[in-house]
Amino acid sequence: MNERTLKGPQRWLVQAVLTLGAIALVTPLYWMLATSLKETGKEWLLPPQWIPSPFAFENYPAALTSLPFIYFFRNTIAIVVLATLGTLWTSTMAGFAFARLRFPLRNTLFACVLGTMMLPHVVTLIPTFLLFKSLGWLNTLLPLIVPYWFGGTAFSIFLSRQYFMGVPLELDEAARVDGASNYRIYFAIMLPLAGPLLAALTIFSVLQHWNDFMGPLIYVNSMQMRTLALGLRSFQGTMQTNFNLMMAAATVTVAPVIVLFFAAQRFFMRGVLLTGLAGR
């Protein structure tokens, strides 16, 4: 039974619950927008100022010109696009290998990959910093991109493996009978079937890199190489925060992610559903 088949009070009840849920989800976004238009010191008035009075539109130019946000956007987009491409390509390859190929120690290697998810980031922070230093990559975006071209993340490999395990083996066998290599099976058969998986991985990866704070904080020094997440934190001081300016910058910052989510919502939902069902 779906919502369209409901009649009378049941339908109204479902719609009321959904409306309340939507309001709960939209309220923080609205609060962000409203706060971005409030004067300094008026951000936390009680009762809350739902409609700012007066509108402080000057917060937007003030926030966006106090720091070189154009560079932050450029760098963030470069990281997001390149790291996501790397994740999509290499983690699906790894997932395909773990799901469909037979090779020695396959399960042990997969367990090792999953084991890396248990390591706290702080444990690997200094060793990886020293590695990137020796490569001369500090103050470049390379440490934030290149690692994702070597399998993406353990989670993305896991997700890919689970997805590919759900694709019927008969497809591979038929392709092999026709002489297809592993690469051809991956590119010509698996990838075209993996739309929902790619969409889900894209969403996860974009959100991860768009919001990443610690990576850019550690590896990037100069202002022109920084990212949006670092820029937003610049409005937070040791003892107080410029919430109105931060929210103005956040509104501009979050807009592309919201657009992406709505554009890819259908794929995202399908991806989550399919990968969830495919765990066998």
Added chain:
Amino acid sequence: MLSRRRFLSGLAVVSGAALLAACGQEAAPTAAPAKPAAGAEPTKPAASGAAPAAATSAPAAAKPAAAGSLIEITFASHGEVAEQDFYKKAVERFNQAQAKYHATFQAEPTNNWQKYLTLMAGGTMYDTFRNEEKRVAEFVERGNQLLDVTDRAQKDKIDKEDFPATVWDEFFWKGKMYGFGHDLSPAVIFVNRKLWKDKGVDLPPGKWGDPKWDWNAFLAAAKKLTYGEGAQKVFGYIGNTWWVYMHPWIWSNGGEVVDKDGKLVFDSPEATEAWQFYADLSNTQKVSPVAADMTNGPAQLFESQRAAMYVNNTSYTIRARQLKDFDWEMIPYPTAKTGKVFDRVPNNLCSGYAKTPQPDGAWEYLKHMASKEATVDARGMPSRISVASSKDFLTRTPNQNWQLLVDAGQVRRTEPRTPYFNQFDDTLRAAWESVQNGNKSVKDMFTEMRPKLTTILEGKG
């Protein structure tokens, strides 16, 4: 259906183009002359004849420098944008006056200390940076990370008389000088004049140690200034939940957290009385919100007309000056029954990195940051007495008592200096917040914290 060939071609083109754009260090942001290397390698001589980039983070601020070879020095400071502007100005002054060195300003977000430790571990720390006196011991004792400038200071015959004696002493650790002062951050009680006036309560005297402004007078005022219920309740007082802000109360009452020998004495009768008095403000007297009510920061309650008194250090004056239609003032901490009052006045000294390839340049920059010219632009109170007592500083705004900050120098103290400050701080901070939330008694805090803090102070934590 997406063919393999098209997929690979598209991927290669997009990846290649974006990688080319992203791989290297940044290009010159404007048509300004070439800039010296910035960032990962903190110190590099600029190419002969090359002009340095702007000393600020704003790309449009690039300006040509004098001809000739300049040696690049980096200076890092942390904080929010408005705070950073003060340090940016000091960097600009340095560059205008220098013929040999050029400083690049690195504005770091507030989570800077973990980054600094990582940079130090990797040997790529900035040449100079804004430090705090309470972190000097840790940086020196745990890896010898700070530049020893003792000999350079003696050679240059620095005028130490222009610094308060206690401030000067904090530039040293175990007889060696590891920093040089720029500004101080006295803690004061900010007041909302309007709320005091509305309730007919007179502001206390604007001088430290006035016997009329004692703990009882403070509590009586806080009670009168507390009114309303629920979300509309106005609190007489909002403190800072960080335990270091307890020091003025404990010191004034004759207690200590850690004594001069590094021994934990936070539960002495004098200290206990102060902890309890303060905890009661929120848990029993209800003149202050519990810590959990201030998750967005206590400043928000103060600025939304919901608190008559609010404790912060002088960096808050930057924000207070931006508030429209907000009549604020600064008053001292109340005097304890001992007849004494002490203030917590952190020393925002600047330090050099021990492994900087340009120790002379780093020292030049540190000298500049402690100079009269640079301290004029101090974020808080200038560390030089002559600058702090100048008319320019005392009249930064016409209606506020800036003399109170200068006078704080006479009653100033700072946190205990221990190589284990970070760990000590993390441990005690959570426990004290729990007390202020009413989830734990002061006595329970002592019982729980004593073994942990003792272990930390003994270096076994």
